[in-house]
Amino acid sequence: MDKGLIFDIERFSTKDGPGIRTVVFFKGCNMSCYWCHNPEGIRGVPELRFEPDKCAGCGICFKICPMRAHKIDGERHIIDENRCTLCFACANACTYGSLTQVGKWMSVDEIYIEIEEDRAFYERSGGGVTLSGGEAMKQSDFAAKLLKRCHEGLVHTAMETNLSFPWADYKKLLPHTDLIMGDIKHMDDAAHRKGTGAGNITVLDNVKRLAEAGIPLIIRTPVIPGYNNDVANIRSTAEFLKDIPTLKYYELLSYNPLGNSKGILIKNPYKLPDIQVPEKAGMERLADAAMEYGIEVYIDGRKRTGSR
Ligand code: SF4
Ligand code: SF4
Numbered sequence: 093m094d095k096g097l098i099f100d101i102e103r104f105s106t107k108d109g110p111g112i113r114t115v116v117f118f119k120g121c122n123m124s125c126y127w128c129h130n131p132e133g134i135r136g137v138p139e140l141r142f143e144p145d146k147c148a149g150c151g152i153c154f155k156i157c158p159m160r161a162h163k164i165d166g167e168r169h170i171i172d173e174n175r176c177t178l179c180f181a182c183a184n185a186c187t188y189g190s191l192t193q194v195g196k197w198m199s200v201d202e203i204y205i206e207i208e209e210d211r212a213f214y215e216r217s218g219g220g221v222t223l224s225g226g227e228a229m230k231q232s233d234f235a236a237k238l239l240k241r242c243h244e245g246l247v248h249t250a251m252e253t254n255l256s257f258p259w260a261d262y263k264k265l266l267p268h269t270d271l272i273m274g275d276i277k278h279m280d281d282a283a284h285r286k287g288t289g290a291g292n293i294t295v296l297d298n299v300k301r302l303a304e305a306g307i308p309l310i311i312r313t314p315v316i317p318g319y320n321n322d323v324a325n326i327r328s329t330a331e332f333l334k335d336i337p338t339l340k341y342y343e344l345l346s347y348n349p350l351g352n353s354k355g356i357l358i359k360n361p362y363k364l365p366d367i368q369v370p371e372k373a374g375m376e377r378l379a380d381a382a383m384e385y386g387i388e389v390y391i392d393g394r395k396r397t398g399s400r
Contacts, residue, residue, distance in 0.1 A: 095197040096234035109250040111219025119195040121227040124289040129348040133226030138195035146190040153182035220248025229257040239268035255295040273310040278320045279328040303338045312343040330382035341388035
């Protein structure tokens with residue numbers, strides 16, 4: 093594959109690995125986590141995003157659409173999914189940013205030009221590039237080429253992954269990956285499957301294999317109230333991680349409700365349930381339980397130093 097499907101390149105991130113980073117978001121994911129905060133990354137095809145709040149009512153999209161998919165329903169501007177062929181003529185014509193194409197096929201060179209622009213910031217901060225998504229491993233051949241290009245340019249590389257792909261796929265990337273940030277979403281296989289659509293046996297196996305390969309690891313759990321926020325599950329995760337020699341730290345990430353608003357902007361809205369954001373005290377209780385296993389624990393990017 094000469095090009096990868098990318099839905100965003102975010103510069104100056106301080107949340108996706110060490111230092112200041114450029115984050116490349118790969119479109120397409122093999123899991124279907126019901127709490128996903130990046131719903132535009134789920135489908136492995138370009139999509140049309142419509143943000144009604146930005147619409148100035150200029151009417152250009154109505155005129156330009158060859159399928160007459162833009163309609164007025166009462167007083168609402170809607171897009172008829174059954175007619176839209178995703179030609180993106182309307183997105184290209186909308187000068188107000190109300191209609192946009194989510195997901196573009198890009199070459200390694202096209203992406204690397206953007207990465208190279210912030211070299212000075214990587215060098216000063218100890219940062220680099222992070223592949224994210226969606227799930228970068230769904231396009232593992234392209235991801236491997238991009239990571240290799242970064243290493244040739246002496247740029248530090250990291251990848252965020254759900255850890256659920258065959259070991260042979262990870263092996264392709266390892267020579268050019270300096271850090272892996274992987275998720276363990278639940279320690280119970282059935283619960284993992286229920287929440288994400290996939291079991292956790294491969295996930296746990298990959299953590300062990302990555303450690304054996306000497307890859308530094310940050311393991312994260314997105315804390316979803318009513319799903320995995322019980323102390324027993326976090327204890328079980330920490331007990332597993334205490335024997336992982338390359339673990340840098342374990343991070344608990346509070347559920348991010350952003351997906352609820354982003355989901356409705358896409359042509360096929362994702363149905364997201366109403367989940368409460370976890371309380372700070374609850375997150376700290378979980379972190380303290382994990383720390384009892386002698387591992388370093390972070391909450392949302394901050395090192396937990398303990399309650400005492
Ligand atoms: S082109 Fe953009 S601003 Fe104009 S009516 Fe369509 S969505 Fe609204
Ligand atoms: S992307 Fe869909 S709505 Fe927009 S111009 Fe093409 S067919 Fe019409």
